[in-house]
Structure formats: structure tokens, C-alpha cells
Amino acid sequence: MLNKWISLLAIVVFCLSACTDGYIDDIEFVEPGADSESPEITLNYPTDGTQIRVTEDVTSIEIDLEVVDDIEIEWVAVELDGQEIARFEDFKDYRRFLGSFEYDNLTNGEHQLDVIARDLSGxxxxxxxxxEKIEPYQPIYEGEVFYLPFDGDYTELVQIQNANVSGSPGFTDGISGRAYSGSPDAYLTYEGGNLHSEEFSAVFWYKLDGTPDRAGLLVMGPPDEANPTAMNNRTSGFRLFRENxxxxxxxxxxxxxxxxxxxxxxxxxxxxxxxxxxWNHIAFTISSDQCTVYINGEVVSQGSFPGIDWSGCDILSxxxxxxxxxxxGHLSTSSQLDELRIFNRAISQSEIQSIMMEEKN
Incomplete structure (x- = not known):
């Protein structure tokens, strides 16, 4: 029994020592009227200029904010386009509020988000x-399943895919708006499994930079386990490229x-x-029995074909x-690329020429 009391006394002594040694902060007395600082607000998301792209006309948004005050926060309110959508009045830490909540009725168009914070001194x-919530892109051509306009970002607009970006590509003036501007070792990859179809077509604009003298343009190929650092398995998928x-x-x-x-x-x-x-317009089509390559709307190569196999083709480069x-060595260059569209069918020559004319105008 004596040992029990000795142990309890030791714990009490340790706690008192911890308090005096700074392990627990002292409570500071604040004189009335000493609140001299206004609350500080940090809006983590959305930020000014954020663009939200989804396939739906109405979506949700996660709003993330922080409020700090020198004495005590009284309340925090959040308004969207002048209407209050959230108010907080109960804080675990009365000097710092970390808030994150979902608003589920965000419509197309430009929006203003306001955060207002008040402390106890008023x-x-x-x-x-x-x-802005960007209005969803609606495909304008039959069978269009992928559209990449390169207008300041690398977002694909039909399925809303963001690119995996390698290297440091950029943007330049394009055939329509902005365009992709390449650089050494720069390229984009996208999910490719959702592009498999018995027929396939791709069209885009290309401004050629011939250095180096060979490069890849579009590739959907399988892995090459025998050559993991220099893949070249050509038994499935396709490879569109150029060389001297x-x-x-x-x-x-x-x-x-x-x-x-x-x-x-x-x-x-x-x-x-x-x-x-x-700028030159490049296109190719793959059907169940024929492949055709076009430059500026004219056939430059065509031949019979038994049908494409997509085994292992899970990424588009x-x-x-x-x-x-x-x-x-068919890698990257400083060439420019714009208005990339992919179709789940073999489009006709007249359709290719029509797309060219519409995009040029």
C-alpha cells in the first residue's frame, strides 16, 4: 500500500514539474480592449482564377479555408455569389479555425466566393x-471520343482527363487559340484503355520542327518486357511518327x-x-480492313489491313x-501541335477536309 502512495506522489510531483518547466503553456490574461488585430483569412481552394472542368452541368466543390485571430474568433461566414452557404460559430481552437466543407450545387459560369470572419471585439x-465552372464540352462530330484543344492546359475535354506531363512543354499561338509547344524530353500521356474500338481515327494540326530529325507524334503501344528502357513492341496498337x-x-x-x-x-x-x-493537318484512319494516312486532307498512304489488336495498349502518348x-529514337522535339481529336470510327476524307476548313476559320 505504501508503494502505491509513493507512486501516486511521484506522478503528482512530475506533473507539477512539467507545468513549471514549460510542458504546458501558461494561460495568459488579456486585458479588455487588448484585441488589436483583425482576423486573418487564407482561402486554400478555390483560388482566384480556378477553372473547374467536369462532365456534369452541376457539380460539387470542396471549399478549404483557414482563419486566425490574435484573441478569439466569433464567427466565420462563406458566401457564394452573394448568398450565404455556410456559417461557423463553434470552434475547438478559438484562435484558429481550419474549415473544409462540400458545396454540392455549383452550376456553369463565373462565380465569386467571399469569406467573412469576425472576432469578439467586432x-x-x-x-x-x-x-469558373467551365461548361462541359459537347462533342461536335459523330464518334468524337477525345478532344485536346491545348488552350492553356492539357485537359482532354470529352472524358475530362488530365495529362501526365513529362519534361517541360509549353504553349504558343495555335491554329485555334493556343497550341502545344514541345521541348526536349517533353510529352503527354493519357489513359488509353477507354479509346479501344474496332475502328479508330485521329486528326490534328502540326507545325514541324525538324530537330532532331525523328520523333513520335501519337503512340498507343504495348509494353516491351524484353526492352524496358527502349521499348519497341509493335504487335498491337499503333505508332504515328516522322523521320528524315x-x-x-x-x-x-x-x-x-x-x-x-x-x-x-x-x-x-x-x-x-x-x-x-x-501548320499542316495530319490525320489517319484505321478500319477493320484498311488504314489511310492523310496530310492536309489528301491521301498519302493507304493499304489493306486485317484489323487492329489493342492488347496491352493502356496509355496514349x-x-x-x-x-x-x-x-x-522517335522521341520528343520542339514541334507544335493543336486541335487533337480522336474518333471511334474510320472517318471519311470529306469529313477530314470539313474539319480542316472549320478549324482554320
């Missing part, structure tokens, strides 16, 4: 940001059929002069052959 602070041909740049398409590969090389008809410094078509 001083108020407010902050506001303007952000007597000083010109020749555009070629390779497509895997499951048991082998098929080449579509138009020779000189598929050449572009790297010194031209002009844009502006480089990496990582799935790197074995022959």
Missing part, C-alpha cells in the same frame, strides 16, 4: 476570389494486328519540308514515342 475581415528522308520529314504509320505489324509509308507523298514553318516506342 473587427471583421473579408476576402474573395473569382473562379533526304532532308525532308516523312510521316509513317505502323499498326499491330496481334500476330504481326503493318506499315503505311507513302514515300515522297508523305514528306513535309522542315523549313516550311507552316502525345508528342513523343516515349515510353512505348523509344527503341528507334
Amino acid at each position: 473587427k471583421e475581415t473579408s476576402t474573395s476570389v473569382v473562379f 528522308a533526304g532532308g525532308m520529314q516523312r510521316f509513317k504509320l505502323n499498326v499491330g494486328n496481334g500476330s504481326g505489324e503493318n506499315w503505311f509509308d507513302g514515300g515522297a507523298a508523305a514528306d513535309i519540308d522542315p523549313s516550311s514553318d507552316t 502525345v508528342a513523343s514515342g516515349a515510353p512505348r516506342f523509344a527503341g528507334w
Whole structure:
């Protein structure tokens, strides 16, 4: 029994010592009227200029904020477009409030979010940001399943996919708005499994920079376990690329059929002069029995084909052959690319020409 009391006394002595040694903060007495600072507000999300892209017309948004006061917070209110959507009056830490809540009725258009905080002495602070929920993109062509306009970001607009960005690509003036501007070792990748279809087409604008003298443009290929650092498995998917041909740049398409590969090389008809410094329209179509490559709306290569195989093709590479078509050095360049569209059908030559005319105008 004596040992029990000795142990209890030791605990009490330790606690008293901890309090005097600074382990527990002293309670500070605050004179009335000593509250001299207004609350400080930090709005973590959304921030000024935030753009929200989703496939729905009405969506939710997670609002994240922080309020700090030197003495005590009385209340915090959040307003969206002038209407109060949240109010907080109960705080575990009366000097610091970390708030995060979901608002589930955000509509298309520009919005203003205001946060107002008041302390016990009646001083108020407010902050506001303007952000936008972008109206969902509606495909304008039959079978359009992927659209990448490059208008200041790398977001694909049909399925709302954000790119995995490698290197340091940028933006420049494009055929319509802004365009992708490449740099060494820069490229984009997207989810590719949702693009598989028996027929497939892609169209885009391309301003050629011929250095280095070979590069990948669009690639959906399988992994290459035998060459993990220089992949070049061509038994499935496709590889659209360019390479030197007597000083010109020749555009070629390779497509895997499951048991082998098929080449579509138009020779000189598929050449572009790297010194031209002009936008050229590139397109290709894959049907169940034929592949065709177009430059500026004209056929430059065409041939029979047994049908594409998509085994292992889970990523789409844009502006480089990496990582799935790197074995022959078809990587990145400083070329520019704009208005990339992918279709789940083989579109016709007249449709390609119509798209060209609409985008140029």
C-alpha cells in the first residue's frame, strides 16, 4: 500500500514539474480592449482564377479555408455569389479555425466566393476570389471520343482527363487559340484503355520542327518486357511518327494486328519540308480492313489491313514515342501541335477536309 502512495506522489510531483518547466503553456490574461488585430483569412481552394472542368452541368466543390485571430474568433461566414452557404460559430481552437466543407450545387459560369470572419471585439475581415465552372464540352462530330484543344492546359475535354506531363512543354499561338509547344524530353500521356474500338481515327494540326530529325507524334503501344528502357513492341496498337528522308520529314504509320505489324509509308507523298514553318493537318484512319494516312486532307498512304489488336495498349502518348516506342529514337522535339481529336470510327476524307476548313476559320 505504501508503494502505491509513493507512486501516486511521484506522478503528482512530475506533473507539477512539467507545468513549471514549460510542458504546458501558461494561460495568459488579456486585458479588455487588448484585441488589436483583425482576423486573418487564407482561402486554400478555390483560388482566384480556378477553372473547374467536369462532365456534369452541376457539380460539387470542396471549399478549404483557414482563419486566425490574435484573441478569439466569433464567427466565420462563406458566401457564394452573394448568398450565404455556410456559417461557423463553434470552434475547438478559438484562435484558429481550419474549415473544409462540400458545396454540392455549383452550376456553369463565373462565380465569386467571399469569406467573412469576425472576432469578439467586432473587427471583421473579408476576402474573395473569382473562379469558373467551365461548361462541359459537347462533342461536335459523330464518334468524337477525345478532344485536346491545348488552350492553356492539357485537359482532354470529352472524358475530362488530365495529362501526365513529362519534361517541360509549353504553349504558343495555335491554329485555334493556343497550341502545344514541345521541348526536349517533353510529352503527354493519357489513359488509353477507354479509346479501344474496332475502328479508330485521329486528326490534328502540326507545325514541324525538324530537330532532331525523328520523333513520335501519337503512340498507343504495348509494353516491351524484353526492352524496358527502349521499348519497341509493335504487335498491337499503333505508332504515328516522322523521320528524315533526304532532308525532308516523312510521316509513317505502323499498326499491330496481334500476330504481326503493318506499315503505311507513302514515300515522297508523305514528306513535309522542315523549313516550311507552316501548320499542316495530319490525320489517319484505321478500319477493320484498311488504314489511310492523310496530310492536309489528301491521301498519302493507304493499304489493306486485317484489323487492329489493342492488347496491352493502356496509355496514349502525345508528342513523343516515349515510353512505348523509344527503341528507334522517335522521341520528343520542339514541334507544335493543336486541335487533337480522336474518333471511334474510320472517318471519311470529306469529313477530314470539313474539319480542316472549320478549324482554320
